[in-house]
Amino acid sequence: MDRLSGALQLGRAWPLGASDDGRGINFAVCSTHASAVELCLFDAEGEYEISRVPLPGRSDDVWHGYLPSARPGLIYGFRAHGPWRPDRGQRFNPNKLLLDPWGREIVGRFDWADPNFGADREHPQHMDARDNARCALKSRVVDDCFDWQGDRRPFTPLAESVIYEAHVRGFSKRLAGVPEALRGTYAGLASDAALAHLKRLGVTAVCLLPVQQHLDEERLVASGLSNYWGYNTLGFFCPEPRYAAGPDARDEFRRMVQRLHAAGIEVLLDVVYNHSAETDERGPTLCWRGLDNAMWYRLAHQHEHYENHAGTGNTLDIRKPRVLQMVMDSLRYWVQEMHVDGFRFDLAPVLGRGDHGFERDGPFFKALVQDPVLAGTKLIAEPWDIGPGGYQLGNFPRGWGEWNDRFRDTVRAFWLGGDCRRGEFAQRLAGSSDLFQARRRLPAESINYVVSHDGFTLADLVSHDMRHNEANLEGNRDGHGHNLSWNCGWEGETDDPEVLMLRARLRRALLATALLAQGTPMLAAGDELGHGQGGNNNPYCQDNETTWIDWAAADASLIEFTVHVIALRKRLGPFANRWYTGLADAQGRHDLAWLRRNGEALAAGDWDDRRSRVLGAFIGAPGRGAEPLLLLVNARETDTEFRLPPGRWRCELDSAEADGRFPWQGTSSASYPLRARSLALLSDSA
Numbered sequence: 001m002d003r004l005s006g007a008l009q010l011g012r013a014w015p016l017g018a019s020d021d022g023r024g025i026n027f028a029v030c031s032t033h034a035s036a037v038e039l040c041l042f043d044a045e046g047e048y049e050i051s052r053v054p055l056p057g058r059s060d061d062v063w064h065g066y067l068p069s070a071r072p073g074l075i076y077g078f079r080a081h082g083p084w085r086p087d088r089g090q091r092f093n094p095n096k097l098l099l100d101p102w103g104r105e106i107v108g109r110f111d112w113a114d115p116n117f118g119a120d121r122e123h124p125q126h127m128d129a130r131d132n133a134r135c136a137l138k139s140r141v142v143d144d145c146f147d148w149q150g151d152r153r154p155f156t157p158l159a160e161s162v163i164y165e166a167h168v169r170g171f172s173k174r175l176a177g178v179p180e181a182l183r184g185t186y187a188g189l190a191s192d193a194a195l196a197h198l199k200r201l202g203v204t205a206v207c208l209l210p211v212q213q214h215l216d217e218e219r220l221v222a223s224g225l226s227n228y229w230g231y232n233t234l235g236f237f238c239p240e241p242r243y244a245a246g247p248d249a250r251d252e253f254r255r256m257v258q259r260l261h262a263a264g265i266e267v268l269l270d271v272v273y274n275h276s277a278e279t280d281e282r283g284p285t286l287c288w289r290g291l292d293n294a295m296w297y298r299l300a301h302q303h304e305h306y307e308n309h310a311g312t313g314n315t316l317d318i319r320k321p322r323v324l325q326m327v328m329d330s331l332r333y334w335v336q337e338m339h340v341d342g343f344r345f346d347l348a349p350v351l352g353r354g355d356h357g358f359e360r361d362g363p364f365f366k367a368l369v370q371d372p373v374l375a376g377t378k379l380i381a382e383p384w385d386i387g388p389g390g391y392q393l394g395n396f397p398r399g400w401g402e403w404n405d406r407f408r409d410t411v412r413a414f415w416l417g418g419d420c421r422r423g424e425f426a427q428r429l430a431g432s433s434d435l436f437q438a439r440r441r442l443p444a445e446s447i448n449y450v451v452s453h454d455g456f457t458l459a460d461l462v463s464h465d466m467r468h469n470e471a472n473l474e475g476n477r478d479g480h481g482h483n484l485s486w487n488c489g490w491e492g493e494t495d496d497p498e499v500l501m502l503r504a505r506l507r508r509a510l511l512a513t514a515l516l517a518q519g520t521p522m523l524a525a526g527d528e529l530g531h532g533q534g535g536n537n538n539p540y541c542q543d544n545e546t547t548w549i550d551w552a553a554a555d556a557s558l559i560e561f562t563v564h565v566i567a568l569r570k571r572l573g574p575f576a577n578r579w580y581t582g583l584a585d586a587q588g589r590h591d592l593a594w595l596r597r598n599g600e601a602l603a604a605g606d607w608d609d610r611r612s613r614v615l616g617a618f619i620g621a622p623g624r625g626a627e628p629l630l631l632l633v634n635a636r637e638t639d640t641e642f643r644l645p646p647g648r649w650r651c652e653l654d655s656a657e658a659d660g661r662f663p664w665q666g667t668s669s670a671s672y673p674l675r676a677r678s679l680a681l682l683s684d685s686a
Helices: 168-172 192-201 218-222 249-262 288-296 321-336 348-352 363-370 405-416 422-429 433-439 497-516 556-572
Strands: 017-020 024-030 036-042 049-054 057-059 062-068 075-081 138-140 163-166 205-208 212-214 233-239 266-271 342-345 378-381 401-404 446-448 520-524 593-595 614-619 629-634 640-643 649-654 671-674 678-684
Touching: 024 288, 036 062, 075 288, 163 168, 168 192, 192 249, 192 556, 233 249, 233 321, 249 266, 266 321, 266 378, 288 321, 321 363, 348 363, 401 405, 405 422, 405 497, 422 614, 497 520, 497 556, 497 678, 556 649, 556 678, 614 640, 629 640, 629 671, 671 678
Parallel strands: 163 205, 163 520, 205 266, 266 342, 342 378, 378 401, 401 446, 446 520
Antiparallel strands: 017 024, 024 062, 036 049, 036 075, 057 062, 075 138, 212 233, 593 614, 614 629, 629 678, 640 671, 649 678
């Protein structure tokens, strides 16, 4: 097929991908070890290959060509020629059509048919010689113009942020105020009903589970399931089309961002640059494997197999310049062309892995810190992977936020009866200085959460001792086994009023702890209204009523409580974004002091006490205002009296109350009636 012969010009090696200059399309794709790369064009339906010709230009490891008069809408793919030597890490197979790694749109629906695999599935050392062009996924050239109509990013400082983790589909799929056709879509998240809830809560940013186009794994498809969470990226520059109500996912996503920004809400994306959807050596040949397997992936010493630091079969090799370039170009694209405000990096230590383990000053971090496009964006790490030395909490560069699972586990244990020292809880409440301060990090860089998408919901955390993941069809072996949960005396649903009252009180205490602690709080969507998943703590493949928020069953009082606590955080700023010394000023007032229930300071031996669940934090220098605050905590099963320091104290929050409001005032040396399994915040009006 050589209809392009004579028409395809030399072109240039930049930018990578397919770029439209108004007069034609330039194609550029990188491969270090290929002997030739062919450009293939298809009919308007993407079904028939109508032209195939080698790219005429090669500049270092970039193959390129320019097609005059071509326009956006053109459907294309690549074929790469080179050695088939799996034992040496090379898997070139020109019979397989390949996506553009920099492609902006993917055409077609993937079929897990044998021709889409580069190797013979029965004899994996042998190349599969069948041509898959007709059934393969293809790339399409797009017109990336969009009228942003003066869109302005909120640029909320991290220290003033309240993050709301949400799934595009699950958030609005059952939200009655959203038109039926828009539910579960970008447009649904931008609907009046959705925005009204987010604005009422007072959150400053939504962090969306992966919206880059992903692939459902073969096992899930065969079982009638799908990859609901989306941590299996296929198109790093492509918004997931399944989340669009209309045919143009890109512009619908942009309009969603516009509306969220207009409401003062930032948009953060959960991104997956640690692996691709091609899985291990038994997986399909979609893009990177066929273009240059040894360039794109980290290979084991045997070369035939992949390093697997993400647990998904492969690991992208960000040590290689072109792999790093793809990641950086993708991040810049989502900021420049899609106006997002930041990123949460899945299994982020993978991105910092050099030749000898994690490097906090590695190439990826150096590239980010100097990039003017990404300056001012929020960068948040999930600071662990499954590879050797993969737990790196606190070790990311300054300015990065990090999911603090030590906060999660300590707070769960303290409130739900697990093994926990009182001093450990105090340390997590006050910014986890042991993890961040010594590395010259700020408290706001600790992303404090009790629940995320990964694990029990808040309602399930206090309703289940055991996971119930049977619907995932993995024999209930998947998901966390160490949940630090407590069912309050009954596993699952119950109509026992005492159990229900206890669960409700614990939910409020856990929410308040996360929202008032020093650091940046993150809520999981639905926790503010009692959303449960039937005890499934790993519903990654449940795109159904299990994960979709049931707004009809929302707990109105819990929503009101959450609104109240977030408003208090914004108004009072209980903790400042600096490290406290514990020292007293000239008036003898400590910037932060820890108290026993008799009003005395905690002694050295009190910190290691694993039995006492009562303590108070006297905050003499809060984040906002000059008047002191008192944060009182009682995780015991019985009420207690807490002796107060001098002052005219007024209750701002008491989590024992359904709405958090308790009209209590007291003067010097009074005692506060601190009820069982509750938290109270008092302000000094003297």
